[in-house]
Amino acid sequence: MSKQKSMWYEFYKGIWEINPTFKQILGTCPTLAVTVSVMNGIAMALATTFVLVFSSLFISMVRKLIPNQVRIAAYIVIIAAFVTVADLVMKAKFPELSKALGPFVPLIVVNCIILGRAEAFASKNSPLRSFLDALGNGAGFLLALVVMGGIREIIGSRTFLGYQVMPNGFEPWLIMILPAGAFLTFGLLMGFSNAYLERKKRIEQQQKILQYRKSENELKEAEA
Amino acid sequence: MDLLIIFISATVVNNFVLSYFLGICPFIGVSNKTSSALSMGMATTFVMVLTAIVSWLLYFLILVPYGLEFLQIPSFILVIAALVQFVEMVIKKVSQPLYRALGIFLPLITTNCAILGLALLLSMREYTFMQSVVFGFGAGAGFTLALFIMSGIREELELTDVPKPFRGAPITLITAGLLALAFMGFAGMI
Numbered sequence: 132m133s134k135q136k137s138m139w140y141e142f143y144k145g146i147w148e149i150n151p152t153f154k155q156i157l158g159t160c161p162t163l164a165v166t167v168s169v170m171n172g173i174a175m176a177l178a179t180t181f182v183l184v185f186s187s188l189f190i191s192m193v194r195k196l197i198p199n200q201v202r203i204a205a206y207i208v209i210i211a212a213f214v215t216v217a218d219l220v221m222k223a224k225f226p227e228l229s230k231a232l233g234p235f236v237p238l239i240v241v242n243c244i245i246l247g248r249a250e251a252f253a254s255k256n257s258p259l260r261s262f263l264d265a266l267g268n269g270a271g272f273l274l275a276l277v278v279m280g281g282i283r284e285i286i287g288s289r290t291f292l293g294y295q296v297m298p299n300g301f302e303p304w305l306i307m308i309l310p311a312g313a314f315l316t317f318g319l320l321m322g323f324s325n326a327y328l329e330r331k332k333r334i335e336q337q338q339k340i341l342q343y344r345k346s347e348n349e350l351k352e353a354e355a
Numbered sequence: 356m357d358l359l360i361i362f363i364s365a366t367v368v369n370n371f372v373l374s375y376f377l378g379i380c381p382f383i384g385v386s387n388k389t390s391s392a393l394s395m396g397m398a399t400t401f402v403m404v405l406t407a408i409v410s411w412l413l414y415f416l417i418l419v420p421y422g423l424e425f426l427q428i429p430s431f432i433l434v435i436a437a438l439v440q441f442v443e444m445v446i447k448k449v450s451q452p453l454y455r456a457l458g459i460f461l462p463l464i465t466t467n468c469a470i471l472g473l474a475l476l477l478s479m480r481e482y483t484f485m486q487s488v489v490f491g492f493g494a495g496a497g498f499t500l501a502l503f504i505m506s507g508i509r510e511e512l513e514l515t516d517v518p519k520p521f522r523g524a525p526i527t528l529i530t531a532g533l534l535a536l537a538f539m540g541f542a543g544m545i
Contacts, residue, residue, distance in 0.1 A: 156524060159383070160468050164376035204436065211429035219425060234475040237428050241468045243380065310374045311535040318521075318528030325520035 141260050145267025151244045152275035153324055158244040161235050162279060163313040169292050172280030173273065174228045178221060178236055180269025182213045183245050187253040187265035189213075194254050206249045207240070214239045244272060282316055283307045358489045361482075365493030368544055371469050372501040373535040378469030382502060383527055385460070387513075392506035393499070395460045400495025402439060402464050403473055407491025409434055410474035411484055431474045439465045469498060504534060 151157045158179070165175040186209050197205045218236045221229040229236060239245065248268055253261040284290055287307030289297040297303075306312045371377045378399070385395045410431055418424055443461045447454045464470060473494050477487045508530055517526050 156383075159379040160376050163379060204433075207432055207436065208429060211432050215425060215428050218428065234472055234479065237475050238377075238468050238472055240428055240432050241466055241471050243466065246466070306536070309535075309539065310376065311532045311539065313376070314528050314532030314535055318525045318532060321528065322518075322521040322525035325525065326518075329520055 138260070138263060141263040142267040142270075145264060145269070145271040146274060147271070149268075150271040150275060151247075151268050152272060153321065155244075155247070157247055158242045158272065159317075160238070161242060162275060163310075163317060165232055165235055166276055166280040166283055166313060166316075167308050168284045168288070168290075169277060169280040171228070171231055172276035174221075174225070175232055175235065176269065176273035176276045178217045178232075179239055179242060179244065179272055180266070181217050182210060182239050183248060183269050183272075184262060184265040185213045186210045186245060187248055187261040188258055190249050191253040191256060191258045191261035202254065203246075203250075206246060206254075210245055210249070211240050244268060279313075279316060279320070282320075283312055287312060358485060361486055362489050362493040362496075363544065365490050366497040366500065367538065367541040370497040370501055370538055371472070371494050372498055373531070373538045375472065377472040378467050378498055381460075381463065381467055382505065382531070383524060386502055386505040386527070387509050389503065389506045389510060391460075392502040394456050395463075396495070396499025396502045398460045399464055399467065399469065399498050400492065402435075402442060402461075402470060403491045403495040403498075404488060405438055405442065405491075406435055406470050406474055407477060407487045408484075409438060411477060411482070411487040414474075414478045415484075427475075427478065431471060435470055435474070436465050469494065501534070505531065508534075 145151070147154075149155060152159070152162050161175055161179070165171045186206070189209055190206055214237060217239065218229075221232075221236055248261075248265055252264045256264070281291060284292075285296060286304050289295055289301060289303050304312070307316065365371070369375060372379065372382050381395055381399070386392050413430060413434055414424075414427065418426060418430065439461060443454075446461070473491055477490055482490055505527075509527065512526060512530070521529070
């Protein structure tokens with residue numbers, strides 16, 4: 132039972148605890164570049180997750196066969212193979228999305244999330260665990276891109292996934308769909324998430340101090 | 356004239372960092388000191404020009420004639436990795452001071468998406484050889500420019516009172532946003 136629980140942990144830790152975008156600050160380039168709309172973000176995250184899951188699984192399966200000195204080169208070749216698959220499938224099935232994402236689909240090769248997970252996790256763990264870890268990290272990346280894309284699309288073009296959500300009276304902020312908006316949104320999101328975490332930590336500490344004082348008082352009363 | 360337009364476009368109008376979002380990692384990572392920003396920028400420019408030359412030759416003389424365009428991604432990434440390794444060895448042999456100045460930045464360049472992005476863009480746009488070289492140099496110059504301005508601003512930021520949760524990466528990103536806004540002023544030039 133405890134083993135099953137830890138398997139679940141391998142998956143969900145990627146979503147928030149070690150979220151690749153907001154916690155590890157990896158893969159910033161695609162996060163900023165493709166989040167003009169939610170749809171682009173989802174497509175990018177799914178393509179990345181596909182590559183991440185399969186390369187993690189594959190690397191974890193052959194991890195004992197790769198000599199330590201050339202492991203990075205071997206990982207890159209494996210990743211590049213899966214990126215080629217993703218790129219060709221997207222070009223054939225979703226030509227419009229592929230055009231919108233431009234060079235960012237082939238650039239998944241140098242997305243640090245994938246190499247990072249390969250090096251930090253898949254090279255040391257069993258295929259099943261690596262698979263779950265990759266899936267979790269992919270989900271975390273998807274979450275980050277949807278949040279970023281959502282904010283930028285709603286404010287920048289009044290729509291969410293192409294459906295209008297803001298009233299016509301709302302003047303769209305053109306800046307949000309321009310490059311500058313991406314930097315600003317990401318910076319503000321990161322800052323506010325830091326502020327929230329810090330506040331949570333401070334409240335926890337205060338509660339600890341209160342509890343400590345309480346127990347101290349109780350001790351004194353008991354002595355008296 | 357055509358070449359000049361490509362150069363200006365790659366340097367300021369479509370700056371790699373501020374409008375294509377390529378090379379954000381070093382942009383955030385090594386932009387806290389002007390001197391290291393300049394070294395990184397120069398090393399990257401150097402590798403970019405070489406990459407432009409080699410990947411153009413590879414793509415248009417080997418991959419396209421033999422119909423192997425689908426091997427583009429793996430072959431580009433291998434060529435770039437080998438190239439960076441090679442450049443590192445040559446610099447180490449030829450100029451020790453330069454090697455010491457660039458030292459740690461060179462291996463980092465392999466994982467810089469601006470380099471692979473450059474190779475992909477020039478094959479996508481089907482530039483001629485000269486255009487590719489100029490494009491590579493312009494992109495490198497633009498990268499250096501963005502990194503240099505950013506590091507100058509960050510040196511000043513060290514002395515200011517930034518709210519605590521925004522220190523580090525968040526304020527850097529917001530500054531980059533303002534910088535990108537300023538660079539939008541170049542948009543009408545071409």
